[in-house]
Amino acid sequence: MARYGMVIDLKRCIGCDTCTVACRAEHATSKGILFNRVFKFEVGKYPHSKLGFLPVTCMHCGKPECEKQCPTGATTRRKDGIVIVDAEKCMGCQYCVVTCPYGTRYFLDQIKDYVKGSETPYEKKGKRKHKKGAVEKCDFCLKRIEKGLEPACVTSCIANARHFGDLDDPKSEVSRLIALRRGYTLNPELGTEPSVYYLPDY
Amino acid sequence: MEEKSKAGFVFGWKVIAYLFLAGVGGGASSVGATFHLIHPEAEKVILFGVILGAPLVFLGSLLLLIDLGRPQVAFRAFSRPNKAWISRGSIVLTTFIILGAIQIGTWIWPFQGLKEYPSLHLILNLVNGIFGIFTIIYTAFLFDTTRSIPFWSTPILPLLFLVSGISTGIFALILSFLLSGNSSGQWISVLGKFDAFLLLFEALIIIFYLHGMHEVTAARASVQRVVKGDLSIPFWVGVILIGLVIPFLIEIILGGEPFAMVLASLCGLVGGLYVRYVVVTGAVKAPLNTEGVLISLSPRPE
Numbered sequence: 345m346a347r348y349g350m351v352i353d354l355k356r357c358i359g360c361d362t363c364t365v366a367c368r369a370e371h372a373t374s375k376g377i378l379f380n381r382v383f384k385f386e387v388g389k390y391p392h393s394k395l396g397f398l399p400v401t402c403m404h405c406g407k408p409e410c411e412k413q414c415p416t417g418a419t420t421r422r423k424d425g426i427v428i429v430d431a432e433k434c435m436g437c438q439y440c441v442v443t444c445p446y447g448t449r450y451f452l453d454q455i456k457d458y459v460k461g462s463e464t465p466y467e468k469k470g471k472r473k474h475k476k477g478a479v480e481k482c483d484f485c486l487k488r489i490e491k492g493l494e495p496a497c498v499t500s501c502i503a504n505a506r507h508f509g510d511l512d513d514p515k516s517e518v519s520r521l522i523a524l525r526r527g528y529t530l531n532p533e534l535g536t537e538p539s540v541y542y543l544p545d546y
Numbered sequence: 547m548e549e550k551s552k553a554g555f556v557f558g559w560k561v562i563a564y565l566f567l568a569g570v571g572g573g574a575s576s577v578g579a580t581f582h583l584i585h586p587e588a589e590k591v592i593l594f595g596v597i598l599g600a601p602l603v604f605l606g607s608l609l610l611l612i613d614l615g616r617p618q619v620a621f622r623a624f625s626r627p628n629k630a631w632i633s634r635g636s637i638v639l640t641t642f643i644i645l646g647a648i649q650i651g652t653w654i655w656p657f658q659g660l661k662e663y664p665s666l667h668l669i670l671n672l673v674n675g676i677f678g679i680f681t682i683i684y685t686a687f688l689f690d691t692t693r694s695i696p697f698w699s700t701p702i703l704p705l706l707f708l709v710s711g712i713s714t715g716i717f718a719l720i721l722s723f724l725l726s727g728n729s730s731g732q733w734i735s736v737l738g739k740f741d742a743f744l745l746l747f748e749a750l751i752i753i754f755y756l757h758g759m760h761e762v763t764a765a766r767a768s769v770q771r772v773v774k775g776d777l778s779i780p781f782w783v784g785v786i787l788i789g790l791v792i793p794f795l796i797e798i799i800l801g802g803e804p805f806a807m808v809l810a811s812l813c814g815l816v817g818g819l820y821v822r823y824v825v826v827t828g829a830v831k832a833p834l835n836t837e838g839v840l841i842s843l844s845p846r847p848e
Contacts, residue, residue, distance in 0.1 A: 383841050398836055415632035416622035436615015445694035447843040477615030531835045534693055
């Protein structure tokens with residue numbers, strides 16, 4: 345069984361937010377909800393400072409805090425490593441939103457159109473995917489994976505900064521990149537064992 | 547972008563009010579049960595412990611229920627007691643409320659059959675009191691296991707919630723005593739003295755808590771918000787002055803005065819509410835750590 349993971353090359357990322365928009369389009373997320381975000385920040389001090397980018401999505405942790413704290417069993421980690429939320433089981437206590445160290449979970453308190461009062465046909469169709477009152481998040485585009493496609497953020501990245509594959513296969517592109525470029529995870533001190541790796545920007 | 551991060555903090559007034567009510571109810575119940583064991587003649591203390599306990603916790607639980615996004619599937623909260631603190635808490639709350647309801651129903655109204663079985667009543671009340679303690683502290687254990695929020699991730703928090711819960715429970719008992727016209731009871735003075743000790747202990751815990759958290763880099767932002775930032779007025783005025791200093795001085799100087807004790811109790815209860823408010827609202831998520839560069843997830847503290 346594959347263990348899906350993602351590698352994000354920070355040397356290639358230009359902070360264009362194409363992944364953010366592609367994710368929103370793929371999942372038709374409500375206004376205010378972004379399963380994928382790109383943090384922009386300053387590194388170093390003037391005159392030796394530079395702009396840094398950090399795309400952040402669900403880390404699909406090997407030891408997910410959200411799954412541990414979920415009282416209803418709505419959050420589960422599949423055998424392929426993808427952490428999913430069953431909206432039918434979710435009671436919306438939102439403790440997973442609090443406990444996720446990466447801030448990648450969202451409570452859908454209200455389904456909002458992007459432009460108030462002008463629902464597009466795409467939004468109308470997309471609303472069926474969401475359950476008001478439940479928590480939602482990135483699922484590595486599970487439906488695309490089942491069709492043999494890569495997640496939308498990976499396919500759409502204009503800088504080829506994102507890679508998706510099997511972390512358990514040492515020959516896969518993601519495994520090779522992690523080994524060659526010394527891939528690292530966010531907040532390793534928490535011991536959550538994320539499946540999203542970053543390649544340094546040097 | 548117009549989008550704002552919703553990954554911040556989701557706990558609003560309903561959860562804060564629940565934490566307060568669970569503290570008061572659990573505290574009153576456990577103090578009442580303790581009196582049942584060591585001073586069975588203190589009937590009024592035992593009575594008010596039962597009257598306040600389950601109804602207040604029930605009220606708090608209702609607030610939790612309406613705070614859920616999908617309350618229609620709330621029954622699922624009991625699903626994972628082996629892992630999730632919320633599941634354990636749901637079982638604790640339900641057991642506590644059921645035990646309290648049994649006591650009220652068979653000892654106070656509509657039936658009084660339990661009066662004929664004092665030993666059974668004592669055991670029932672003691673079990674209820676133990677669940678009262680669990681009711682107070684399970685949320686603190688839940689917070690303690692939340693590693694993403696360093697301000698909560700400390701074993702001092704269960705102790706703070708426990709002491710604050712018992713203290714507010716005693717205030718509620720004293721207030722109920724006085725408002726129901728039992729001002730001459732010797733137990734007010736006993737409870738008042740014990741509570742003064744608890745307030746002193748609570749002050750020490752708060753000092754250790756904030757000092758300890760200030761030493762933790764990731765929690766320092768929270769401590770700064772509490773001590774000199776946007777939460778400084780709720781903390782210094784609400785928690786310290788109204789919640790600790792005023793009731794402590796009244797209990798020490800004017801211990802037997804009914805009016806003074808009403809004032810002390812009201813202040814102590816307000817202080818207990820502010821303890822929950824400051825702890826919950828003071829939470830700041832640990833920043834994202836990308837090879838030593840720290841990126842704040844939540845709004846920056848002042």
